[in-house]
Structures are given as C-alpha cells and as structure tokens.
Amino acid sequence: MKRARQKQGGCVFRKGTFWYVRYREPVVLADGTVRQVHRSQKLTKATGPYQTKRAAEGLAEKTLRPLNDGVLVAESTMTLNRFMETVYLPYAERQKRRSTFVGYRNMWKRYIKPEGDRALRDFRTFECEQMLTSIACTHDLCRSTLGHIKHFLGGAFRYARRQGVLDSSNPMREVEIPRARPAGETHAYSLEEEVRMLAILPEPAATIVAVAAFTGARKGEIRGFLWEGYDGDTIEVKQSVWRNQVGEPKREKSKGTIPVIAQLKLFLDRHRASSGNPLQGFIFQNPWGNPLNLEVLARKVIRPALEGEKIPWYGWHAFRRGLATNLHRLGVSDKVIQQILRHANVTTTINIYVKMVTRDAEEAMKRLESNCSLVVPQTVPQLQFESPKLGAKTGDESARKTLTLEAVRGNLAERGGFEPPVQVLARTTV
Numbered sequence: 001m002k003r004a005r006q007k008q009g010g011c012v013f014r015k016g017t018f019w020y021v022r023y024r025e026p027v028v029l030a031d032g033t034v035r036q037v038h039r040s041q042k043l044t045k046a047t048g049p050y051q052t053k054r055a056a057e058g059l060a061e062k063t064l065r066p067l068n069d070g071v072l073v074a075e076s077t078m079t080l081n082r083f084m085e086t087v088y089l090p091y092a093e094r095q096k097r098r099s100t101f102v103g104y105r106n107m108w109k110r111y112i113k114p115e116g117d118r119a120l121r122d123f124r125t126f127e128c129e130q131m132l133t134s135i136a137c138t139h140d141l142c143r144s145t146l147g148h149i150k151h152f153l154g155g156a157f158r159y160a161r162r163q164g165v166l167d168s169s170n171p172m173r174e175v176e177i178p179r180a181r182p183a184g185e186t187h188a189y190s191l192e193e194e195v196r197m198l199a200i201l202p203e204p205a206a207t208i209v210a211v212a213a214f215t216g217a218r219k220g221e222i223r224g225f226l227w228e229g230y231d232g233d234t235i236e237v238k239q240s241v242w243r244n245q246v247g248e249p250k251r252e253k254s255k256g257t258i259p260v261i262a263q264l265k266l267f268l269d270r271h272r273a274s275s276g277n278p279l280q281g282f283i284f285q286n287p288w289g290n291p292l293n294l295e296v297l298a299r300k301v302i303r304p305a306l307e308g309e310k311i312p313w314y315g316w317h318a319f320r321r322g323l324a325t326n327l328h329r330l331g332v333s334d335k336v337i338q339q340i341l342r343h344a345n346v347t348t349t350i351n352i353y354v355k356m357v358t359r360d361a362e363e364a365m366k367r368l369e370s371n372c373s374l375v376v377p378q379t380v381p382q383l384q385f386e387s388p389k390l391g392a393k394t395g396d397e398s399a400r401k402t403l404t405l406e407a408v409r410g411n412l413a414e415r416g417g418f419e420p421p422v423q424v425l426a427r428t429t430v
Contacts, residue, residue: 008024008067009064010023011023012056012057017045017046017047018045018046019042019056019059020042021040021041021063022039023039025039025067026074027077028075028077043059043060043063044059075120075163076119076120076121076160076165078119078165079116079118080112080117080118080119081113081117083160084113084116087163087165088155088156088160089101089104089105091159092104097248098247099242107148107152110139111139112131115131115134115135120157120160120166121168125171125173125174128172128175132146136178140181142181142183142184143179143180144183145183146177147177150175153172157171157172186314186318186321187314187318187321188318188321188322189213189318189321189322193311194209194213194319194322196309197302197306197311198213200306200309201301202301202305203270205297205301205305206267207267207268207271207284208222208292208294208297209302209319210263211235211268213323214264215258215260216258217258218240218250218316219294219316220240221237221239222294222316223284223291223292224237224239224241224246224249225237225282225283225284226280226282226283227278227280227283228280230260232265232269234257234258235268236258271283320341324341
C-alpha cells in the first residue's frame with residue numbers, strides 16, 4: 001500500500017528581527033542519489049502583521065506548500081551546470097545535428113558554466129536576466145550571440161519542464177537581451193566578383209566556387225553533393241557534411257533539387273571528365289574518397305589566389321547571400337528566391353540574404369529624382385524652389401522640370417519637410 005505524502009509544517013523560529021523556517025527537503029547528491037537534508041529559509045521581518053509567531057507560521061505554510069503538494073521535486077535542486085552535463089546536453093546529442101550539439105556544448109562551457117552553480121528552481125526571470133547581463137559584461141559579445149545564448153537557455157528550461165523537473169514557467173521567456181554591440185556586417189558576392197574569381201581560380205576550386213555561386217547551397221551541402229544526385233539539369237540536396245559527419249541537411253525544407261544553369265553545367269561536366277567520369281560518390285572528394293575539406297581549400301588555394309587580384313574573401317556563405325541578391329536585382333520574385341535557397345520562410349530570404357548594393361541605391365535615387373522633378377511641382381503647386389544652381393526663386397514650368405534632387409531636398413528641409421537618408425530608401429539588411 002502506497003504511503004500518503006507526509007506534510008511538514010516546519011519549525012518557525014525568530015533570530016534577531018527576522019522570522020525563519022527550518023524544514024526538510026529531498027535533494028539530488030553528486031552521485032545521483034536522493035537524500036533528505038535540512039534547510040533554513042528567511043520568511044519576513046518580525047514587524048507589523050508578522051510580530052507574532054502564529055502569523056509567521058501562516059507564512060511558513062504558504063512557503064512550504066509547493067514542497068508538501070509535490071510540485072517541487074528533488075531533481076529541481078540540481079544546479080544548472082549539473083542539469084546541463086547529465087540531462088540536457090546528452091539529450092541534445094541524441095536529438096540535434098552534430099554541429100548543433102557541439103555549438104551548444106561550447107556555448108555552455110565558455111559562457112554559462114561560470115554562472116551556472118545555482119539550483120534550477122532558484123532561477124527566476126530576474127536571475128536569468130542578471131546572468132545574461134553578466135555574460136555580456138564579461139565577454140565582448142554582439143547582440144545576436146547573446147540572442148543565441150538566450151535561445152539555448154530557454155530550450156534547456158523548456159526541456160526541464162517537459163521532464164517534470166520544473167513546474168514553474170520558463171524563466172527565460174521574458175528576459176530582455178542587454179544592450180551590446182551590433183553584429184558585424186555580412187557580405188554578398190556580386191555576379192561581377194564571382195566572374196573574376198572563376199577566371200583566376202584553378203580546378204577544382206573554380207568548379208566549387210561556381211557551384212556555391214550558382215546553386216546557393218550551404219557549405220555542408222556542397223560537401224555532400226553526390227554524382228548520382230546530378231543529372232545535368234538539376235542537382236539534389238539530400239545530405240550535409242559537417243567535419244567528418246554525414247547527416248541530414250539543416251532542416252527538412254532544405255532537402256530538394258536545384259536547377260543547374262548552362263554555365264554551371266560546363267564546369268561540372270568538365271570536373272566529371274577530369275575525375276574519370278564517375279557515376280557515384282562525392283562530387284568533390286579528397287584522394288581517399290572522403291568529402292573535400294572546403295576550409296582547407298579556401299585557406300591554401302582560394303584566398304592566396306584572390307589576394308593576388310585584390311579580391312576579398314568573405315567565406316562560403318557570401319555566395320549564398322550573393323545568389324539571393326543577384327536574383328533579386330534581376331527582378332525574380334521573393335517566393336522563387338526562397339524556393340531556390342530552400343528557406344523555411346520568405347522573411348529569412350529577404351531580411352537576411354538579399355542585400356542592396358550601392359549601385360542599386362544610386363539607380364533608385366536617380367529614378368526618384370526623375371519622378372520628383374515632375375510629380376512634386378504638380379502635387380504641391382504652391383512650393384517655391386530655390387537653389388544655388390537655379391539662382392533666385394522660380395516657379396516656371398521649365399525650372400521645375402530641370403530641378404535636381406538636391407534642390408528638392410533643400411527646399412523640403414527649409415520648410416520643415418522630412419529628408420529621407422539614402423540608408424532608408426535603399427535599406428541594407430544584415
């Protein structure tokens with residue numbers, strides 16, 4: 001017969017000007033066993049409505065109610081570090097991609113472990129925000145990295161709730177990311193830059209760069225491309241390689257086929273012929289038949305070749321951003337670009353991958369200048385224009401038609417109008 005849970009009222013005592021309660025609670029020891037230990041907790045100051053012991057005992061009953069009701073379990077006394085080591089990171093290793101797990105583990109060791117000696121159930125939103133602020137002060141991290149840390153910790157506390165370790169709400173939910181430096185500017189290769197690279201790079205580096213530029217595939221996906229997934233018209237994305245681990249692509253939506261343009265087909269067919277016309281296996285492989293290490297290729301072959309021609313190297317992902325930007329400049333719809341890059345949603349494609357270049361901004365401003373010279377005088381006939389180039393005030397039609405954009409800006413500013421900066425009209429996403 002199962003014994004009923006024994007409720008405890010605790011021992012309420014006064015020390016100095018404060019009331020305390022002494023009670024027992026189960027805790028998980030370092031060897032994993034559970035043991036009852038004595039605890040003492042401050043209740044309140046012995047003043048006002050809590051001058052008597054009876055009043056303090058009522059407060060103690062409320063304090064011990066979660067323990068008596070079984071809401072607080074022994075596992076919740078584990079420190080955050082112990083929970084990470086023994087519970088959450090092993091779960092992430094089983095469930096997540098290898099690269100994701102290694103990133104989680106490194107994040108915990110580098111940033112969270114020095115702050116993680118507090119019991120899980122003692123973390124409230126206040127303590128979590130303090131911890132994130134402390135991490136931001138100790139390390140020179142950008143705001144996006146702090147966002148990753150918040151996301152990681154939020155996932156750990158969600159898993160603790162799903163496992164019954166915690167019964168409270170997720171303390172990371174309302175944590176505000178502290179002020180920090182912005183993330184560094186990212187780059188998207190233009191079609192002109194890519195053509196210059198293809199003209200100077202040796203094989204197989206040139207073919208790999210062509211694949212990156214004209215498919216927009218991620219680095220791990222390029223390493224995982226197989227000859228049996230290439231038919232001359234399309235190339236299939238069905239796996240990804242991280243270090244020496246072959247696994248699934250980043251997301252389920254990342255799987256799919258990418259159209260191969262004629263220029264890329266020439267590169268791939270030439271590479272296939274020089275490799276002995278294989279029918280299967282990795283398209284880009286080392287002498288032992290394993291996926292080629294693209295970071296080593298970039299360090300030893302690509303970067304030295306580009307430095308000689310004064311072309312900067314921004315990494316493999318710059319080709320993925322470049323494809324999105326180049327297609328956008330050609331007028332391809334956002335939804336189609338999303339499909340080619342295999343993003344989960346179109347917002348990611350537009351806000352992160354499509355980057356407006358300077359000449360696009362200049363062309364947009366020229367079109368605006370042309371429209372302003374005709375539309376502004378017609379819609380605001382009472383507006384008088386004055387410009388050093390035009391001399392005194394004028395309102396005749398010929399002057400309006402030849403009005404420069406700078407003159408329109410100056411007059412709008414003089415009359416309290418709003419002068420939109422170029423960065424607003426030609427927004428660059430990061």
